[in-house]
Every structure is written in structure tokens, then in C-alpha cells.
Amino acid sequence: MGDTPAVTYRAKTNYTEEKARGYADREARRNVPELKLVERAFQFIPRGRVLDVPCGGGRVTVLLGKLGYEMSAADYSEPMRQITRETTAANGLNVPVFKEDIENLSQADRSFDAIVCFRFFHHLPNEELRRKVVGELCRVARRHVAMSYFNPKTLRALEQKLRRLRGRKLSVFNTPLAEVTAYFEVNGFELARNFRLDAINNLHLAVFERVPD
Numbered sequence: 627m628g629d630t631p632a633v634t635y636r637a638k639t640n641y642t643e644e645k646a647r648g649y650a651d652r653e654a655r656r657n658v659p660e661l662k663l664v665e666r667a668f669q670f671i672p673r674g675r676v677l678d679v680p681c682g683g684g685r686v687t688v689l690l691g692k693l694g695y696e697m698s699a700a701d702y703s704e705p706m707r708q709i710t711r712e713t714t715a716a717n718g719l720n721v722p723v724f725k726e727d728i729e730n731l732s733q734a735d736r737s738f739d740a741i742v743c744f745r746f747f748h749h750l751p752n753e754e755l756r757r758k759v760v761g762e763l764c765r766v767a768r769r770h771v772a773m774s775y776f777n778p779k780t781l782r783a784l785e786q787k788l789r790r791l792r793g794r795k796l797s798v799f800n801t802p803l804a805e806v807t808a809y810f811e812v813n814g815f816e817l818a819r820n821f822r823l824d825a826i827n828n829l830h831l832a833v834f835e836r837v838p839d
């Protein structure tokens with residue numbers, strides 16, 4: 627019997643040059659509420675070395691860099707990394723930008739004070755990948771991980787469920803906070819805070835903190 631082929635997901639292979647430029651060119655006003663959400667969460671995270679993975683076009687990297695965090699940025703897609711290089715430079719920030727597969731980070735244990743992982747987790751199609759990714763984030767973060775996820779107890783998640791029932795294929799996955807928290811707890815982290823974008827949207831951002839050894 628051969629090995630089981632690795633499960634992949636659209637977000638891993640989708641960010642070609644064209645798609646990457648399209649994502650980065652989203653109207654700035656669509657970014658405002660999402661960046662406010664990140665800013666709210668980081669009010670509880672002290673200044674220090676932060677890894678933004680996946681960084682996409684670098685909007686979170688720029689926000690946190692301007693707030694005084696010492697940023698590094700990583701993504702699987704070279705077109706996305708190139709946009710982050712351009713965006714950070716245009717904002718006067720000197721940020722190392724490197725290739726990473728979030729499923730197997732090349733960084734040493736506890737090598738960043740905090741990690742931010744925004745608008746990624748909801749792309750992961752199964753528990754095995756979710757567990758693996760959270761394990762990597764917890765291994766590399768010394769103290770905090772701020773990770774977004776799609777919360778199923780929201781109107782937007784209900785709407786997605788109805789669209790699925792009508793036969794629509796959606797490649798996003800809603801995960802209960804209890805499930806997300808359980809992935810962190812086995813890695814020695816506890817839930818510190820949970821923020822929602824608004825009353826309807828399923829985008830939530832949870833901050834996890836390492837339980838002292």
C-alpha cells in the first residue's frame with residue numbers, strides 16, 4: 627500500500643501573482659475593521675519580536691510595525707512575500723520577509739515573543755491540519771499567539787451553512803472556540819481573550835497565552 631497523499635487546501639496553492647495582487651488591492655476601507663480587530667487584540671500583547679504568518683500582502687505586519695512591534699513576516703507564496711516587501715518598504719519599515727510553510731515552520735522553539743496568524747485557520751479542511759498548525763505556532767511562540775478563526779455561532783456561519791445546503795461549494799471552515807482552545811491547551815497555552823469583528827461576521831480573533839512552566 628502506498629502512502630496516503632497529503633491533503634492540501636486552496637489557500638496554499640491559490641496565491642499566484644494575479645490572485646496575490648487582487649487580494650492586496652482590496653479597497654482599503656475593507657481592511658479597516660479587520661485591522662482594528664488586530665489592534666484591539668494586541669492591546670493585550672506586550673511589545674517584542676512578532677512573527678506574522680501567513681503575512682499575505684503585509685497589512686498586519688505594517689500595522690504592528692507602526693505600533694512598535696519588531697516584525698518578521700513569512701508566507702508560502704512568493705508573490706505575496708514580494709507584496710509584503712514592497713508594502714513594508716513603502717511604510718518605512720525594515721522587515722525580514724521569508725518563505726515558510728506554516729505546517730512545518732523552520733524557526734527555533736520559542737524564537738518569537740508572539741505570533742499573529744490572521745485570516746488563515748479557516749482554510750484548513752480537517753482536524754489533523756488544524757492540530758499540526760497550532761502545534762507549530764505554539765512551538766515557535768514564547769508567550770502569545772493571536773489567531774483568527776471562523777466561529778460557527780454567528781449569522782454569517784449560518785448563512786454559509788444554508789448556501790452549502792443549496793449545493794454551493796465553500797472552501798472555508800467554521801470551528802467552535804472550544805475546539806480551537808483544545809488544540810492550544812495540549813500545547814501548554816490557555817485562552818486569554820476572544821474578540822469578534824462585529825455581531826454578524828464569523829471572523830473572530832483569539833489570544834492564547836503560554837501557561838508558565
Ligand SMILES: C[S@@+](CC[C@H](N)C(=O)[O-])C[C@H]1O[C@@H](n2cnc3c(N)ncnc32)[C@H](O)[C@@H]1O
Binds near residue numbers: 706
Ligand atoms: C487570506 S491570506 C491572509 C494573509 C494575511 N494574514 C492577511 O490577513 O492579509 C492567506 C495567506 O495564506 C498563505 N498560505 C496558505 N497556505 C500556507 C502555508 N501552508 N504556509 C504559509 N502560508 C500559507 C497564502 O499564500 C496567503 O498569503
